[in-house]
Amino acid sequence: MDKSAAGHPDNSFDALESRMRGSNQSGLRAHNKRAVLSLIRRNGRLAKAEIARRTGLSPQTASVIMRSLEAEELVLRDQPQRGRVGQPSIPMRLNPDGAFSLGLKIGRRSVDLVLMDFVGRIRGHERLAYPFPQVREVLDFVAEAEPKLRALLPARLAGRIMGLGVALPYELWSWADEIAAPRGAMEEWRDLDVPRVLAGVTDLSVNVANDATAACAAENVFGSGHSADFVYFFVGAFIGGGIVMNGDLVSGRLGNAGAVGSMPVPREEGGSAQLINFASLHLLEKMYGAEGGDVLALWRGDISWESFGPLRDRWLDRAAYGLAHAIAASCSLYDFESAVIDGRFPASVREDLVARTAAALEQINRQGLSPISVRPGSIGIDAREIGSASLPFFAHYLLDHQVFLTDAE
Template structure:
């Protein structure tokens, strides 16, 4: 009897180990495919031999992976390139139509939904401004905007929509006073499972991230800057940001790393306040309203930025002062190579803000702090939308960054 039980146990163990080997092999193949796609995405186009060299895969394994990716229509062959000897190499590039995603940015003054292709290009954009976000209004917007964006894809390409990424501020309900919402109106956001609600509304897998963190991810993944260590600021209704170390966007122990808007900044008249009280567009909106303007027009895009005149000039100085102090504080903790500033404004305003921030840095005592280069972001006003739309791609096709949440089991 004992011998029989021992033999049975051995068979169970062998079967379990066999399944584990199969599982590990399948997991390794999936990881290698993600690594190859990520490498091609970062470099634009690469030949199989170069892919094998950079990933450490054998040429045979790299060829098998590339054939599989071609069969799935995720990559395309580019024009052959002749070298000095041997057969011409054939670079591979991502197929823009290989996969699509939807990105939803829920902001304090507007909600946006974009359709993005596999190369990071926005194919469609729907948007509505509002005085403050209401749950019902956002869900109704998605119900109308999603079919419009799907209709932009010819034939059956809408079946290649991988999922919906969502970017929204941390604890959205807690900003009711700042955006002027009536008491209790934004309480619906508290306790709402936005991931589940949107999964039902769209019948798509849903991934969620903080809005400013998503913008930082977009700069890190799709931006043209090549810095591997930078602190990032996105100036929207309220300023936020993120941090990138060794090429990875760091989310932190509780997912709240890069809470840039909460950084303390000294007031010139004494005391201190948070960065959001210096570098948020909410301040420009309120100043415009105080002079009789329609503050919400700032978010509707119907007011030329040069029409803000002295108000914009004053806001730029105040924002630059706050950003400069925040940069020094960040650089005192970690020796970032650069500080990247982007936001929901034209590139000309962004450049002015960068230049004034650089000037403000020179007026701060930075003894013992490594030099930091201030540069403009390369994505622009759509950074949060692009960051949100990239979440499904990282969940399904690309190597995961720590900030991106994978699909729930």
Template sequence: MEQSGTNGHLVDSRARGSNQSGLRAHNERAVLSLIRRYGELAKADIARRTGLSAQTASVIMRALEAEELVIREKPRRGRVGQPSVPMRLNPDGALSLGLKIGRRSSELVLMDFIGRIRASERRTYAYPMVEDIRDFVSVAFESLVNGLDAKLRGRVTGLGVAMPFELWSWAEEIGAPAGDMAGWRDFDVTAELEAMTGLSVHLANDASAACAAENVFGTGGASDFVYFFVGAFAGGGIVLSGDLMLGRRGNAGALGSLPIPRRQGGSAQLINFASIHVLEKMIKSEGGDPLMIWRDDAAWDALGPILDLWIETAAYGLAYAILSAHAVNDLAAAVIDGGFPRPVLERLVEATRDIYRGLDQQGLFPIRIEAGSVGMDARALGAASLPFFARFLMDQRAPYAERAS
């Protein structure tokens, strides 16, 4: 959102600065947030968009450059006056780690300051056990961080964690023996991982983190959209006017709980239609190994009619969920992503469009249904962004999402 400044220019209200003393940290966040959003900006552009004086903007830019958080590009000469010098984020200026703890797999990624994944480690399992996650993080952290030179190791800002809330409550659904996942109930993820890594740890719901990654790093461009991430169980989020909606207790956008009408009557939650867990049950009923799809992307190619049936089932649930979300929020787009190969995602999106076209949409404007642009790494990428937003940026579109009591 932009508002008119005192000099007649438009000021970006998300990054409004202050010329008062004592607000250097706030102003630096404002400047870094703008550069992240636009890719590169010259000092004059920064002053105009923040409402800061040219002198204040210059002081901030010199400080950020001295800290190696930004890099200057080659001067660009305009028609009149001095050439402008665009500044961009330094990819090596800060690094962060993102941990996705899922019901079938975990992933740890190392991300640079412009959102690129530098390296990653992944482990699959039948179900997550506390001790297995401890072991995975210990091994993966050693691999990712100790491979850096000393200077870059010192720039690892923190660890973001994306995981389902109340992970212990999903034991029956994922086939875990009774009691095996009870350890998660009393496991203090933040405290344990801070002790293991020596880093500050920031926690978010996994679906909210994925939605934030699409919102911040995605290329779709919509500022109002509903987001579905189809993992072991479906989840998602809502973005309105560019902001991720978290809700009073951090549970807004719990799309997996939406009621979907069954063709044979009655209803069930979206997770019973658009979840990889549903595909696992289909594979098992045909005598196959449902865990194969978590170990090898290529295994999806061999599923044949089972995959066809699952796509149709998932698309049916997603189409009705999109209709409900759109009726409430008047959205521009519905974005679908998931933990499976891109060709499967494209088929799922097209099938969802086909079914949605056949639903009664009276009273609603058209909505775009499109594939997410971040992909399978969305949850880990969203997690890795948390330390950056906690320390350097002020963009409200990230999930500072420790659940309220």
């Protein structure tokens, strides 16, 4: 993709490509292979000559690496591109069947397990809704769902599942009161060694990330927004998010950067509250429950958003108000190009929330702040699952973008 056509400052992508530059020293071949794969992933497809130019590798070294990746079936030859003179160039692209991973999202109201291919497409999805997460129930779900997903692959591809990525909320146990879990029922999560317990039900290596961080990473890695600097909001049971600067998702000193749910938002009646009290699906759930509705219907997926009636508009207006103030506050710290909003709702609801947020943002005094666009995320409901499933790919094949809260085998 042409950088200027994508609307990005050249220096942002110069910074990205500088981190992908390789070396002709044989001892760094593994790094160079990761750099090449990362570059192809970011651009969709590239010819060998362009790969050599962008990585700084010699044409001979680039050719050796490309032959190796092709032999490993990690890349495929695309249709030849004929130029004005000389032989046509042959772009290379990632092979969807080159590698697979499993992504596990452990949420406050549901758990999901997906099988994802090398280009970020979900090949299979299993889900379970519950009133609150219990360790035994989650482990039993994984033990039952994993074989179903593995069975979707033909035998020749079964050995290409590279690992299990896990996304779960920061301090999951601390949300028991908000989701009306019995006292002490979620304490088992406090000191749980997630990779160790999952090792009891799977033979795969395990990497762990914060759920909102994983969603932001999915937007950054697989999204179509093409923005190198954005603040990200994912609306789930409780809202979370992330920060992307110069194409890298920023983790922060303690791995808690982008904790947007804790941002203070002024109340119209005075005082303030955190963003989670304005733009979380938990609020819609409570509103629906107060009118006698089934509060878990939202998480099982057996209710349409139109069924919420006036509650839908009330929730959207409140969420948009909170998001607008959070975006304005974010702009006072860094000149983001865009604010990206995604969540566990249909695309039509996402578009409506984005439009209402943009309108609410216009009502806030932003004198002295750089302009920012508000746009919908391009991943959707499965952003956290896709983000978690990308973890094994970074562990084995791609350059680490320094975002994930770790990891074990």
